[in-house]
Amino acid sequence: MNAPLRLPARPYALVDIRPLALAVIIPTLNERDNVAPLLQALARALAGREWEAIFVDDGSTDGTQEAIEAIARERRDVRLIRRHGRRGLSTAILEGMMATTAPVVASIDADMQHDEAILPRLHDAVLAGADVAVGTRYAKGGSCGEWEASRVRKSEFATRLAAVVTKTRVSDPMSGFFVARRDAVLDAVPNMSGVGFKILLDLLASSPRPLAVAEVPYTFRPRQAGESKLDSMVALEYLLLLLDKVTGGAIPARMILFLAVGAAGLIVNLGALDMLLNGVGLGFRAAQTMAVALSILFNFALNNWLTYNDRRLRGLAWLRGLATFTLVCGIGAIAQVGISEMVYDERRVWWVGGLAGAAVGAVWNYAASSFVTWRRA
Template structure:
């Protein structure tokens, strides 16, 4: 079957949304070859019966019945297995993801983008009728992703549940947790895509049914971040950083015999940065998309123009404004700089 787009839609008690969703997809993609793959996890409200009616009416609708809750991420993978399209779309069944955006996403794919993300947080995107608490939870979750998974740094909405991806990129793709809800997070960390773009959309208020956001989803997200977090790489990165302190002090000890302190200190810092870069480049980060000189200049700039100034200003702020002990102020400032170094190095210097 020659299909351009396979649209995977996980369902659980979405009977009232199904017919409108299918009709809006049909209008959006009326001149494009597509299929809809519903993956149901044991709906009890008549969702399956509605889909069966639509299957008889339209030949491009498939249904995978799984009988019980097995997780959104595994639903996505099961949908991919049964798909025939060149591109895969994941979207919700609750009409919060506007089907009218599908054609725009496909057009971007034809322009050469491997991954097209419908974004709530770039210019032009917005969310309807969210409480301050829910917005805070969403922004905090993104911040957590940026810190622990810097591969997501270039994306404004790394937790979007609405995206299109080239199917070929999913050949060996496995999710960190089949019960996780944020498939895109796994893709951003694991998939070797080339070109990515975000397009704005309005995240609509749910018309029918109940939102599935709750404590379970929050804990599932934290578990997913932990599973995706490369702990061994993180440890290696900071061991290299500690070795850089030793090199800094050793270089200063040797240079002080030949140069005044202000020159010796500067050269010692530069030598330690070069040392850190070489070790990180050789032993910590295996994926290198940028050229050597570009990586080095970014690495040098990240420390000289970003983390070190922030470290210095943070120490001054904590000591003079908040009255914190000078040693504790310096320690906290070093910790802040260390986090910035990790995020910048992994997300920008060695990012996708």
């Protein structure tokens, strides 16, 4: 029998090393030109503290990963997590926070818009007892910088909406710049949705207890390099996050989008049927067959762009996805008809049978397409 492994009382590699105090999580997507300047700025701001930088990259194509790796080979306090088959700012930050053993974690953007100089104050606030310390644009002394007035108004409106789900009063729950105790994050993770960009709001709303929050004002800076990742999806993802928190996650945000796309697809189906039947003059069977095919194509394309944006299929994968989605919907249609007939035979109310069949078909289509068509890599 092998003797049990015994570690030396003072492992030589750890004798003169101070314990890690802070992990700074930096999500990236095509931010190559910001990597070195950000690390230099962090080194200046956090001088005298034991910290590490964890970059979480969502598949950059501009050399960001290579730039980080080149630095990481020379510095043990810089690490890179490459993500494949999944995207999203909130989930990237969470993965970075799960990958460290530091007792305190920070979230900061790679675009240099957050003022890293206040990180020590945020860190000190957590060490002094706060669960979360937030870099805020809206407290006294803070500013949105060069934002246009219309963008400020939109942000302030979204901030007021956030008050519906947060369990503690925060002036800037939309901030992506904060420091938190890692155990507070771990407690909240099982309830977090990971939808969209607003991870602080998700954290505050998902914590099993109200979190003690400190705030440090700062001025939001212009982007230093690269291009903004904000697009039309941001507002939708934000509303879905709020809905997810208001309903307690009873209905997954992705399923809500899937059902909304299905409703739009029904309109496309009926519109195409009317055009082909009454406009073109096709027979009903031919018109309905073409209308169904068009609605399936519409649903697949829109779900691929919107509902499964983080798993978006391209190229040959898009064609394979369309084939599997069509198969899934075909099976769902058979199930829908069967359930409708069974309920109608029992209740003799046509619309009850129709709704029952539609509900079963929708749930099947969502579950099966998530597993088959847009399964995670």
